[in-house]
Amino acid sequence: MQDRVIDYLEEHIPELAESAVTQAYWQSLAAGNSVLESENGIIYERFPDGSSKMVKTIEPPTSVAIGARRKLV
Secondary structure (H helix, E strand, C coil), rough: CHHHHHHHHHHHHHHHHHHHHHHHHHHHHCCCCEEEECCCCEEEEEECCCCCEEEEEEECCCCCCCCCCCCCC
């Protein structure tokens, strides 16, 4: 492939990934399964009927500037 084509495709990876995750989320609920979501430092189990249950509290997300490096332990 030409570099121009590869660059174009790479630019669209984030939106393709977001679309795939959204589709998987709704397909899972439509199949009668629950999904886990993190919101404000809490993990919730969401059910197909629209209800949810708190699973556990976690540390809130850490903001990281683009290009910054963080050491994961």
